[in-house]
Amino acid sequence: MTIKTIVLAAGQGSRMRSSLPKVLHEIAGKPLLRHVYDSAAALDDNRIVIVYGFGGEQVRQALADIDAGWVEQKQQLGTGHAVRQAAEWIADEDQVLILYGDVPLLRTETLRRLVADAGPRSLALLTVKLDDPTGYGRIVRSAGGRVERIVEHKDATPEEREIREANTGILACRGERLKQWLSRLGNNNAQQEFYLTDVIQMAAAEGLDIITSAPVDADEVLGVNTRSQLAYLERAYQAQQAERLMAAGVTLRDPARVDVRGEFASLGQDIEVDVNVVFSGRCSIGSYVKIGANCVLKDAIIADHAEILPFSLIDQASVGAHGRVGPYARLRPETELAEHVHIGNFVEIKKSSIASGSKVNHLSYIGDSEVGRNVNIGAGTITCNYDGVNKFKTVIGDGAFIGSDSQLVAPVTIGENATIGAGSTITRDTPADQLTLSRAKQISISHWRRPEKKG
Numbered sequence: 261m262t263i264k265t266i267v268l269a270a271g272q273g274s275r276m277r278s279s280l281p282k283v284l285h286e287i288a289g290k291p292l293l294r295h296v297y298d299s300a301a302a303l304d305d306n307r308i309v310i311v312y313g314f315g316g317e318q319v320r321q322a323l324a325d326i327d328a329g330w331v332e333q334k335q336q337l338g339t340g341h342a343v344r345q346a347a348e349w350i351a352d353e354d355q356v357l358i359l360y361g362d363v364p365l366l367r368t369e370t371l372r373r374l375v376a377d378a379g380p381r382s383l384a385l386l387t388v389k390l391d392d393p394t395g396y397g398r399i400v401r402s403a404g405g406r407v408e409r410i411v412e413h414k415d416a417t418p419e420e421r422e423i424r425e426a427n428t429g430i431l432a433c434r435g436e437r438l439k440q441w442l443s444r445l446g447n448n449n450a451q452q453e454f455y456l457t458d459v460i461q462m463a464a465a466e467g468l469d470i471i472t473s474a475p476v477d478a479d480e481v482l483g484v485n486t487r488s489q490l491a492y493l494e495r496a497y498q499a500q501q502a503e504r505l506m507a508a509g510v511t512l513r514d515p516a517r518v519d520v521r522g523e524f525a526s527l528g529q530d531i532e533v534d535v536n537v538v539f540s541g542r543c544s545i546g547s548y549v550k551i552g553a554n555c556v557l558k559d560a561i562i563a564d565h566a567e568i569l570p571f572s573l574i575d576q577a578s579v580g581a582h583g584r585v586g587p588y589a590r591l592r593p594e595t596e597l598a599e600h601v602h603i604g605n606f607v608e609i610k611k612s613s614i615a616s617g618s619k620v621n622h623l624s625y626i627g628d629s630e631v632g633r634n635v636n637i638g639a640g641t642i643t644c645n646y647d648g649v650n651k652f653k654t655v656i657g658d659g660a661f662i663g664s665d666s667q668l669v670a671p672v673t674i675g676e677n678a679t680i681g682a683g684s685t686i687t688r689d690t691p692a693d694q695l696t697l698s699r700a701k702q703i704s705i706s707h708w709r710r711p712e713k714k715g
């Protein structure tokens with residue numbers, strides 16, 4: 261059976277006090293709406309339709325790559341009105357699942373169960389028992405325990421407000437009935453809105469079973485209305501990620517001080533992660549890797565036994581086995597370090613490959629370069645790869661030794677086992693095995709006197 265998931269995302273989210281539409285605010289670097297999309301997209305045979313409104317173009321652009329239908333709700337006249345905008349997408353025999361774009365942590369397994377519970381004679385509804393259900397719709401049950409209807413907080417009597425079972429808003433039912441119910445919704449209520457929740461009463465009156473279930477985890481059904489709730493859910497999400505890492509065999513010095521804003525392509529064994537480390541994008545971390553405090557890894561590939569020392573940034577770069585990077589190193593996109601390469605403090609490497617056993621230990625910039633094996637690059641070496649318009653390549657042969665404070669003006673090739681004297685500005689290719697240096701001759705002035713103060 262085909263599932264149609266309708267995601268309500270038209271609300272403004274005025275309590276965020278933001279120019280950004282609420283559903284584009286992020287958890288773990290990913291817009292709320294994309295979280296919802298991803299958990300729904302994991303269901304088989306599911307077509308997703310997003311009802312958008314406030315900040316519509318911005319929302320569509322931010323999620324232009326997703327496989328979903330888009331329906332505009334020009335005026336936000338309530339959740340029932342919002343679902344009605346998607347009515348033409350719904351076939352009679354569809355299993356319809358209704359989600360909210362601002363409820364980001366719902367798990368696919370929870371959705372799968374909800375869809376399984378909904379049938380021709382039943383409607384599935386996700387509910388939660390809350391200590392303080394203020395603001396939520398309440399689940400009204402008969403003496404026998406059957407769900408009869410949902411009453412919104414603003415419409416509820418004092419007795420109904422005592423009910424702690426709250427509506428999450430998330431439900432599943434068959435398309436044919438839903439379309440009939442939607443066409444019958446009115447807005448004669450406290451907010452003069454077309455409430456989706458009124459379909460519950462219609463379903464119950466038609467004798468359908470309202471099958472309620474609770475989420476696996478209470479945080480799954482929490483919505484984001486304020487920045488405080490956004491921060492709460494970010495921490496809840498990160499706590500889950502930390503648990504996952506530890507379950508996979510990663511040692512975290514402090515599970516409350518690691519952030520995962522993306523996913524892992526692979527994770528080895530016995531990885532150690534110190535405090536305040538951020539992983540983003542798609543990282544791949546080998547076994548026995550150690551990551552020091554305050555490192556940021558984005559789309560990084562770190563091979564076995566490598567060590568990343570504190571305060572390093574690795575962005576779309578790879579570190580070979582037994583490599584050592586940092587402290588305070590920056591690897592920029594398209595950097596590839598082979599095994600046993602050492603990159604030290606205040607070194608920036610951009611779009612360069614460095615072959616095994618080579619070292620760039622201090623204060624250097626290596627860009628657009630191809631560095632051979634067992635090369636030693638002295639402190640303060642700069643590859644001058646840019647003339648203000650074009651970028652040029654530097655090639656350094658195996659076994660070369662670059663003296664400190666040298667500038668290699670690209671395009672330039674340093675021969676194998678060449679030595680460059682410290683302080684040289686190299687503008688032409690240098691031969692293999694020889695010492696090359698460009699340096700003004702050192703002089704001393706014997707009768708020189710320091711200037712004296714006048715008067």
Ligand code: UD1
Nearest residue numbers: 268269270271336337338339342360396397427428429455
């Ligand atoms: C809704 C439920 C309430 C439930 C609560 C759970 C109704 C009438 N009430 O209340 O029972 O306890 O969610 O959080 O359904 N939206 C639109 N278009 C609209 C109105 C809303 O797209 O015209 C979207 C919003 O962007 C949001 C979602 O629907 O993502 C829920 O809307 P919201 O106004 O927050 O509903 P509540 O009043 O909180």
Ligand code: CA
Nearest residue numbers: 362483484485
């Ligand atoms: Ca809400």
